[in-house]
Amino acid sequence: MTALTDYSLLRSSSVFPFSKPNHQIPPGIHKPLKLRCSIAEGLTISSSKIDGGESSFADCVIVGGGISGLCIAQALATKYRDVASNVIVTEARDRVGDNIATVERDGYLWEQGPNSFQPSDPILTMAVDSGLKDDLVLGDPNAPRFVLWEGKLRPVPSKPTDFPVFDLLSIGGKLRAGLGAIGIRPPPPGHEESVEEFVRRNLGAEVFERLIEPFCSGVYAGDPSKLSMKAAFGRVWKLEEIGGSIFGGSFKTIHERKRTPKRPRDP
Numbered sequence: 001m002t003a004l005t006d007y008s009l010l011r012s013s014s015v016f017p018f019s020k021p022n023h024q025i026p027p028g029i030h031k032p033l034k035l036r037c038s039i040a041e042g043l044t045i046s047s048s049k050i051d052g053g054e055s056s057f058a059d060c061v062i063v064g065g066g067i068s069g070l071c072i073a074q075a076l077a078t079k080y081r082d083v084a085s086n087v088i089v090t091e092a093r094d095r096v097g098d099n100i101a102t103v104e105r106d107g108y109l110w111e112q113g114p115n116s117f118q119p120s121d122p123i124l125t126m127a128v129d130s131g132l133k134d135d136l137v138l139g140d141p142n143a144p145r146f147v148l149w150e151g152k153l154r155p156v157p158s159k160p161t162d163f164p165v166f167d168l169l170s171i172g173g174k175l176r177a178g179l180g181a182i183g184i185r186p187p188p189p190g191h192e193e194s195v196e197e198f199v200r201r202n203l204g205a206e207v208f209e210r211l212i213e214p215f216c217s218g219v220y221a222g223d224p225s226k227l228s229m230k231a232a233f234g235r236v237w238k239l240e241e242i243g244g245s246i247f248g249g250s251f252k253t254i255h256e257r258k259r260t261p262k263r264p265r266d267p
Contacts, residue, residue, distance in 0.1 A: 059084035065091030066098030071126055078129050099221040113221040147214050156211065173206030180204060183245030198229040198237065202246055 060076060062069045069089055076084050095101070100113040117123055119138060127136055146153040147168055154168040163174065179185065180202045189197070195216060199208040208224070216224040220232060230237045239249025 057086060058088045059086045060088070062087065062089045064098070065089050065093075065096035067100060070096060074126055074129060115218050117219060147210060149210055168210050169206050173204055173210075176204035177207050181245060181247045183248060185245075188240070193229050195224040195227045195229045195232055197225075198233075199224075202240065 062072050069091075073087055073089050076087050089096070098113075101111075103110040103112065116139060124136075127133065142158075144158070145156040147156055148154075149168060155162075155166055156168065157163050157166045169177065186201050189201075193201070195212065196208060199212045213224055216222060216227065216232075220227060222232075236246065239246045239253065241249070243249030243252045
């Protein structure tokens, strides 16, 4: 196991040797935080010298240095260092980032993986905590979006009034999606569904293949048959749970939002 010394991705304010398991921290003093990124060359993790010391003790081991693992490490480093001061991030590849990578070759810059992300408050907070505030490039929410289907760029509906006239879905596909949205579709299967399972059951095959699958590849760079619907699109998943259907849940959510004032955003 090789220890990495570049902690920039984890944005730790300082790096200290591992604290002893029974070490008592005086009241009012934060426990020292140790972050270690490691490249796992085998299945066995043995103790190794880190910054001149030896230790096999850790409060938390994060398996996988992809975006999820690094975000967990970031949260531990910035918000929960009193809970887990000794953190190890392991990664089987020779770099962190998983599907997200930047390749520079022959004077060209190539970005691999997702090409955008949803700017939710947790994601924006993570970016700011990582020192990337000035590097954020926010997209125009009013910009048109297109999907290449059957050799033609077809516009994606941006508002409900676009739904009847856009040509990305057939008439049958639109009817299937509309009926599914109001609850005329198979019931939930009783297990955690993937994105593909949820969308095909609720909105039909065309919505999945022509709308959701391209969106998943652009944002998650992942396989929608393996992505958890609850984890990836939690807000949409919850609509069916609270309202019996996507439309019913949307109606309840809008009604509840009118009654409940918005929480102020962290500036």
